Amino acid sequence: MTIYALSSGPGISGIAVIRVSGKNTAEVIKSLTGSKLPKPRVATLVKFNKNGKKKLIDEGVILWFPGPNSYTGEDLAEFHVHGSRAVIKAMHSAISKIKNCRLAEPGEFTKRAFQNGKINLLKAESIADLVSSETEIQRKQALKVMQGQSSDKFNEWREKLLKILSHVEAKIDFPDEDLPNNIINEIQKTSSIILKEIKKTLNDQKVGERIREGFKIAIIGPPNSGKSSLLNYLSKRDVAIVSEVAGTTRDVIETHLNLDGYPVIISDTAGIRSSKNEIEKKGIKIALKRAEDADLRLVIVSVKNVGFTSVLKKFLTKNAILVVNKSDLIKVKINNKFKKYEHVLISIKKNSNLNKLITKIKSKLKNKFTTTEDILITRERHRQNLINCVEHLEKFQRKKSNHDFDKAAEDLRLATRHLGMIVGKVEVEELLGSIFNDFCIGK
Numbered sequence: 001m002t003i004y005a006l007s008s009g010p011g012i013s014g015i016a017v018i019r020v021s022g023k024n025t026a027e028v029i030k031s032l033t034g035s036k037l038p039k040p041r042v043a044t045l046v047k048f049n050k051n052g053k054k055k056l057i058d059e060g061v062i063l064w065f066p067g068p069n070s071y072t073g074e075d076l077a078e079f080h081v082h083g084s085r086a087v088i089k090a091m092h093s094a095i096s097k098i099k100n101c102r103l104a105e106p107g108e109f110t111k112r113a114f115q116n117g118k119i120n121l122l123k124a125e126s127i128a129d130l131v132s133s134e135t136e137i138q139r140k141q142a143l144k145v146m147q148g149q150s151s152d153k154f155n156e157w158r159e160k161l162l163k164i165l166s167h168v169e170a171k172i173d174f175p176d177e178d179l180p181n182n183i184i185n186e187i188q189k190t191s192s193i194i195l196k197e198i199k200k201t202l203n204d205q206k207v208g209e210r211i212r213e214g215f216k217i218a219i220i221g222p223p224n225s226g227k228s229s230l231l232n233y234l235s236k237r238d239v240a241i242v243s244e245v246a247g248t249t250r251d252v253i254e255t256h257l258n259l260d261g262y263p264v265i266i267s268d269t270a271g272i273r274s275s276k277n278e279i280e281k282k283g284i285k286i287a288l289k290r291a292e293d294a295d296l297r298l299v300i301v302s303v304k305n306v307g308f309t310s311v312l313k314k315f316l317t318k319n320a321i322l323v324v325n326k327s328d329l330i331k332v333k334i335n336n337k338f339k340k341y342e343h344v345l346i347s348i349k350k351n352s353n354l355n356k357l358i359t360k361i362k363s364k365l366k367n368k369f370t371t372t373e374d375i376l377i378t379r380e381r382h383r384q385n386l387i388n389c390v391e392h393l394e395k396f397q398r399k400k401s402n403h404d405f406d407k408a409a410e411d412l413r414l415a416t417r418h419l420g421m422i423v424g425k426v427e428v429e430e431l432l433g434s435i436f437n438d439f440c441i442g443k
Contacts, residue, residue, distance in 0.1 A: 002028065003104035003112075004095045006088055013083030015060075018091050021109055024100050025075035029064060031098055032057075032079070032091075038064050048081065050094050057090045058082055072109055073116030114424060121424025122151045125379065129212055134256070135263045141211050141375060150376045151423050157194050158419040164190055165412040188397075195393045198386055201376050207369060208378040210295065214256060214263040215365055218294035220287060220315060223271030225302045226325040229348045231255065231268040234358075252290055259358075262365045267294070272311055291315055296364050302326045303345075316341050321360055327352060382422050389418040 002022025008015070020028050029037055038044035041063065048057045061080040070076035081087050095101050107128070114124045126145035133139045144150075164187050219227045232238050235255045253268040269287030288311065291297050297315050300323040316322060322343035328350045344360060346353040377383050396411035 002098075002101045003108055004028070004092070004101060005104035005109070006092075007078070007109075008083065011083075012085065016081055016083035016088050018079040018081065018088065018095075019076065019104075019109060020079070020095065020101075021070070021072045021074050021076040021104075021112060022100075023075065024098060025077050028095055028098055028101065029062065029077055032094060033062065038062055040064050040066050040069075043080075048079065048091065048094075050090070057094060058087045068116070068118075071118065072112040073118045074112060120151050122154075122422065123148070124424075129378065135258050136261045137211055137369065138263055141208065141378065144375070145378060149374060150378075150382075153374075153376055154419055154422050157198065158416050158423075158425070160190055160194060161412055161416045161419070165409060165416065168409045168412060191393060191397060195390060195397070198390055198393075202383065202386055202390070204375065204377060205368065206377075206383075208375040209380065209383070210368060211263065211375070212378045214265040215296070215368060216294045217264060217266045217296045217298060217361070218287075218291045219266065219268050219298045219300060220272060220291045221300040221312065221323075222302075225271070225300045226348050227268050227271070227300055228253075230298070230300060230323070230325070231266060233348055233354060234266055252286055259365060260362055262362075262369060264365070295319065295368060296321070296361070298323050298361075300325055303330050318342075319364075321357070321364070323357060385418040385422050389415045392418070 002020060002024035004018060004020040006016060007019040008017040026037055032048045033046045034049055035046070038046070043061045043063055045059070046062050047059050049055060050057060058081045060082065063078040063080070065071070065076040065078075067074040067076065079091060081091060092103070096103070110119070110124050110127055113119050114121060119127075123146055126142045130139065130142035130146065133142055167183055167187055219230055221227055231253065235257065252270075255266055257264040257266060267290050269290055270283030272284060272287065297317075297320040299312055299315055299320055301312070303324055303326050320342070322341040324343055324345045325348060327345045328347040342360070344353055344357045346357055348354065377386065392411045392415040396408050396415065399408040399411070
């Protein structure tokens with residue numbers, strides 16, 4: 001089938017780009033323009049009509065990319081028209097009436113590019129990350145992956161393991177022949193080096209995932225301590241309802257921020273207390289889970305109630321900042337009570353010391369996003385495949401006897417398979433579906 005979709009953003013704009021890809025692309029061009037195909041890769045001004053008739057839809061620019069020299073590897077065209085909803089609807093309607101043409105599914109253009117060998121799976125993912133990037137650090141990471149830095153390393157490991165596997169399989173095919181000592185030594189040395197490099201890559205504090213998904217900050221504390229007020233202050237808008245009634249927040253409220261170029265997801269949670277209300281109890285359970293999963297916890301308490309429950313004390317670790325709110329209600333210094341904790345005394349109501357709190361948060365962010373190594377892992381999918389690869393390499397290294405060659409070969413095959421799954425060198429339709437469904441339609 002030939003697919004089509006709006007590739008530029010939805011809504012009113014100066015220009016909208018409608019993309020068409022597939023065997024019938026040339027027919028779509030002829031039908032909409034009523035003329036022959038334009039010169040390839042040359043912007044050409046044309047009139048777009050309703051299926052070759054004289055009913056004008058719009059006047060715009062067409063770009064024609066005959067396959068395989070196109071984004072998808074197929075015949076592809078881009079129609080640049082005025083970005084009104086009426087024009088886009090009329091163009092879509094006209095294309096839909098042409099035989100074997102249908103609206104594209106999310107990510108289908110990029111999926112076809114992958115299937116036609118134009119890009120590998122990592123580059124496909126990085127395109128999606130670049131499209132959805134909100135901060136400079138996310139943009140830079142997506143571009144690095146697009147340029148092939150990660151895939152080059154994964155392919156290097158895979159090719160070295162395939163070479164080892166060829167020697168092991170040679171021993172299986174010719175059991176009476178002894179492998180030269182230099183080859184045996186090379187097998188042991190190479191597998192050890194790769195195993196060490198992958199383990200080092202896995203020990204990256206998940207910086208790549210944090211950049212892509214956002215640094216997770218959970219605001220937790222007892223009811224009426226100022227959690228929702230702090231969320232609203234950091235967001236610079238009213239995200240959460242603020243009330244003196246205890247237990248107002250029942251569910252998790254999230255907001256995405258760009259904090260000095262770092263992507264951040266801040267969550268306001270239900271107040272931690274003993275409750276008999278079933279809905280509130282569920283909210284508290286979700287709050288505790290969110291706090292456990294967070295990269296940083298802001299444990300906020302009120303100076304009117306400075307006692308910590310055992311639950312809150314558990315979260316006062318190195319990945320936490322104790323925030324003592326409502327300092328405007330006291331006149332004596334209470335800092336001594338909190339010396340053993342990293343804390344900030346603030347008043348949201350009086351806008352006191354909030355800059356100091358933000359500075360501390362930024363410092364935590366900077367430390368978490370700093371790495372001296374190149375980032376190779378940006379998704380949980382990559383990490384899990386590397387973990388599986390390590391597991392099979394370790395099994396391979398434990399096999400010392402000649403009788404274990406068959407099993408050793410299988411361990412190597414599985415290790416190389418997991419590396420192949422990262423860059424897309426294996427047929428896994430379910431995996432492709434889960435990745436490309438996250439794309440926007442038209443990409």
